[in-house]
Amino acid sequence: MDNRVLDLKKTILENNDADAALLRQEMKDKKTFYMNLMSSPGAGKTSVIIQTAQRLKERLKIGVIEADIDSDVDAVKLRELGIRAVQTHTGGMCHLDAAMSRQALDAIGADELDLVILENVGNLVCPAEFDTGACLNAVILSVPEGDDKPLKYPLVFQISNAALINKIDTQPIFDFDMDAAEKMILERNPLCTVFPVSAETGSGMDAWCDWLFGQVRQWLDI
Amino acid sequence: MDNRVLDLKKTILENNDADAALLRQEMKDKKTFYMNLMSSPGAGKTSVIIQTAQRLKERLKIGVIEADIDSDVDAVKLRELGIRAVQTHTGGMCHLDAAMSRQALDAIGADELDLVILENVGNLVCPAEFDTGACLNAVILSVPEGDDKPLKYPLVFQISNAALINKIDTQPIFDFDMDAAEKMILERNPLCTVFPVSAETGSGMDAWCDWLFGQVRQWLDI
Numbered sequence: 001m002d003n004r005v006l007d008l009k010k011t012i013l014e015n016n017d018a019d020a021a022l023l024r025q026e027m028k029d030k031k032t033f034y035m036n037l038m039s040s041p042g043a044g045k046t047s048v049i050i051q052t053a054q055r056l057k058e059r060l061k062i063g064v065i066e067a068d069i070d071s072d073v074d075a076v077k078l079r080e081l082g083i084r085a086v087q088t089h090t091g092g093m094c095h096l097d098a099a100m101s102r103q104a105l106d107a108i109g110a111d112e113l114d115l116v117i118l119e120n121v122g123n124l125v126c127p128a129e130f131d132t133g134a135c136l137n138a139v140i141l142s143v144p145e146g147d148d149k150p151l152k153y154p155l156v157f158q159i160s161n162a163a164l165i166n167k168i169d170t171q172p173i174f175d176f177d178m179d180a181a182e183k184m185i186l187e188r189n190p191l192c193t194v195f196p197v198s199a200e201t202g203s204g205m206d207a208w209c210d211w212l213f214g215q216v217r218q219w220l221d222i
Numbered sequence: 223m224d225n226r227v228l229d230l231k232k233t234i235l236e237n238n239d240a241d242a243a244l245l246r247q248e249m250k251d252k253k254t255f256y257m258n259l260m261s262s263p264g265a266g267k268t269s270v271i272i273q274t275a276q277r278l279k280e281r282l283k284i285g286v287i288e289a290d291i292d293s294d295v296d297a298v299k300l301r302e303l304g305i306r307a308v309q310t311h312t313g314g315m316c317h318l319d320a321a322m323s324r325q326a327l328d329a330i331g332a333d334e335l336d337l338v339i340l341e342n343v344g345n346l347v348c349p350a351e352f353d354t355g356a357c358l359n360a361v362i363l364s365v366p367e368g369d370d371k372p373l374k375y376p377l378v379f380q381i382s383n384a385a386l387i388n389k390i391d392t393q394p395i396f397d398f399d400m401d402a403a404e405k406m407i408l409e410r411n412p413l414c415t416v417f418p419v420s421a422e423t424g425s426g427m428d429a430w431c432d433w434l435f436g437q438v439r440q441w442l443d444i
Contacts, residue, residue: 040262040263040344041371041374041375042262042364042366042367042368042371068374069347069374069375069376069377070373070374070375070376071370071374073370073373073374092351092377094316094345094347094348121347122262122346122347122374122375123316123345123346123347123348124263124344124345125291125316125343125344125345125348126347129314142264142366144264144364144366144367144389144392145262145263145264145265145366146264148293148295149264151295152263152290152292152293152295152344153263153291153344154292155291170366170392173395174392
């Protein structure tokens with residue numbers, strides 16, 4: 001039975017990969033930078049997005065796609081802060097794929113935007129397997145989750161261009177070895193750039209935003 | 223494309239449900255209580271299991287099935303503490319199903335054990351959809367993840383007989399409303415029993431273990 005499940009999955013993944021590549025090219029043509037942000041539930045995706053949007057809003061036209069199985073609390077929160085946001089419900093699905101991304105990008109009016117950030121479903125496993133069509137993947141690991149997560153969930157770190165280690169303000173009370181975490185991430189993906197941050201205090205957020213802005217400029221060719 | 227994915231999934235789920243019901247009956251006949259423990263990555267599943275095994279080891283013969291995509295750090299840690307444990311690798315799968323459970327229960331020698339605890343893959347989404355054949359589901363929500371998780375990941379709370387709110391020792395530094403979290407859980411599942419605990423300090427662990435022991439006694443008819 002396991003093999004059958006995996007075979008079906010392979011076909012789905014191959015179809016999705018082709019669609020994602022097409023979507024990436026469409027976004028390139030439209031000069032829209034589409035970024036996929038992944039993490040466990042509660043690692044701080046929404047807070048990081050708010051801090052990022054507030055730092056880059058003078059330089060870029062930004063939109064946010066919220067993907068959740070249920071509820072719209074995140075999109076409501078963003079809109080209250082003046083950030084353009086659409087809420088998508090995945091209908092129980094544990095990830096967003098390229099087809100769902102395309103619908104959401106249409107809904108938010110990606111043509112008019114420089115940067116669209118997807119807040120993927122809180123899950124370190126499945127979102128890593130489905131290419132959303134984004135031109136940049138980022139993952140958040142939060143200090144309370146522990147430094148061994150790159151060991152247990154390798155794929156999401158392998159496919160991410162950036163890893164934000166969030167909630168560093170809580171490091172004194174958790175047994176989290178920052179050097180060990182960074183080392184494990186870089187062993188899985190030497191090209192990943194690691195940013196220790198706190199979306200609560202703002203620590204490290206400037207470095208992350210400057211790096212992201214550089215990536216967007218390169219993509220938009222400005 | 224979305225519909226096709228969901229149709230395939232429906233067949234897989236239906237086959238799995240039948241297999242899970244069969245496995246549950248087999249465990250009943252063998253007088254083994256099989257418990258499925260779910261949570262986000264880093265919410266404290268391993269620590270809760272260690273505390274639970276240490277409190278119940280004089281009363282029950284206990285084994286632990288570790289399910290991870292990769293690594294065997296958890297099983298090694300448990301064995302070093304004298305707890306019988308097998309490590310399973312899901313081969314990239316984001317959850318355990320009934321067929322994988324059966325293999326793992328055979329491997330650990332479930333016939334000789336009173337209580338087998340499955341540490342499912344760290345994921346609040348997919349494990350909730352796949353019945354493992356367990357006779358009890360428990361979910362851990364940790365304080366640093368935030369009190370809104372029952373709103374965003376309703377299914378795992380709907381199917382859980384018990385919800386442990388872990389890391390309550392860190393409540394002073396996180397903005398976590400315990401009453402709100404409990405209320406949201408009970409709205410989704412009025413039959414869920416909620417246990418505020420800290421696997422770090424041991425707080426609340428006796429209440430959880432006494433309740434679990436009661437459930438095991440009832441199942442084993444002792």
